Structures are given as structure tokens and as C-alpha cells.
Amino acid sequence: MKKLWSFRTADDKFSQFIRKRDGKCQRCGSANNLQASHFWSKNHWATRYDPDNCITLCYPCHYGNSKGWEYDLQGEYREYMLKKLGKHYRELEIKAHSFKSRRQAIEEWQNKWHTINNTTKAGKKTLKKTSKTSL
Numbered sequence: 001m002k003k004l005w006s007f008r009t010a011d012d013k014f015s016q017f018i019r020k021r022d023g024k025c026q027r028c029g030s031a032n033n034l035q036a037s038h039f040w041s042k043n044h045w046a047t048r049y050d051p052d053n054c055i056t057l058c059y060p061c062h063y064g065n066s067k068g069w070e071y072d073l074q075g076e077y078r079e080y081m082l083k084k085l086g087k088h089y090r091e092l093e094i095k096a097h098s099f100k101s102r103r104q105a106i107e108e109w110q111n112k113w114h115t116i117n118n119t120t121k122a123g124k125k126t127l128k129k130t131s132k133t134s135l
């Protein structure tokens with residue numbers, strides 16, 4: 001049995017995962033000072049580690065000058081999410097307001113993270129093997 005991550009570890013890994021997925025600010029395209037932004041806040045454990053609930057924003061677009069999306073959750077940010085998720089927006093909203101314990105949320109994300117990483121490693125191994133065979 002693997003040791004359960006602390007929520008800080010889980011948050012760090014999730015933030016890295018989101019920033020790697022997006023690569024740039026989803027609002028302005030900047031590649032500097034990137035952060036992972038939660039649409040439904042981290043208080044919602046059921047969506048805290050849901051990739052659909054999180055996008056990469058640069059600091060100014062996230063929190064800057066009181067004009068970042070963090071201050072406009074029901075305005076521009078919501079419009080963006082509606083466009084991005086389509087019908088799934090409502091599902092995410094329902095999920096965000098459903099109960100999930102902190103432990104369960106972390107455990108599920110931890111398992112998912114291990115699956116993602118093992119898949120990547122296995123993929124590399126297969127690639128190596130294939131190129132060796134072709135020689």
C-alpha cells in the first residue's frame with residue numbers, strides 16, 4: 001500500500017501536470033509566471049484534481065491588478081469555461097458541488113498520476129525495444 005500524499009504534494013503534482021498540459025496562459029498566451037487556476041475553487045474536493053476544472057493562467061491573468069480571472073469567476077472566466085466544456089460545463093458544476101472526502105480526492109489523483117507516469121515510462125521502453133529490433 002502506497003503512502004497517501006499530503007494535499008500539498010498532491011496540489012504540486014497537479015499544478016505541474018496542468019501547466020505541462022497547457023504550456024502557456026490560456027487567456028493571453030504568455031509563457032511566463034504560469035500558474036494552475038481552479039475554476040471551482042480548491043474548497044471543492046470533488047473537482048480539486050479534475051483536469052477539466054483547471055487551466056493554466058499567467059500571474060497577471062490569474063490575479064493581476066484585481067482584473068485577473070480569479071476576480072471574474074462568473075464573468076469572463078465562466079464564458080471561457082462554457083465555451084471550452086460545452087454541455088460538460090453543467091456536469092462539472094454538479095460534480096464540484098457533490099461530496100468527496102479529502103482522502104478520496106487525493107487517493108484518486110495519486111493513482112491517476114502513477115498511471116500517467118507508468119504509461120509514459122512503458123511507452124519509452126517499448127520505443128527503445130523497437131528501435132533495437134530494427135537494427
Ligand SMILES: [Zn+2]
Nearest residue numbers: 025028058061
Ligand atoms: Zn495571461
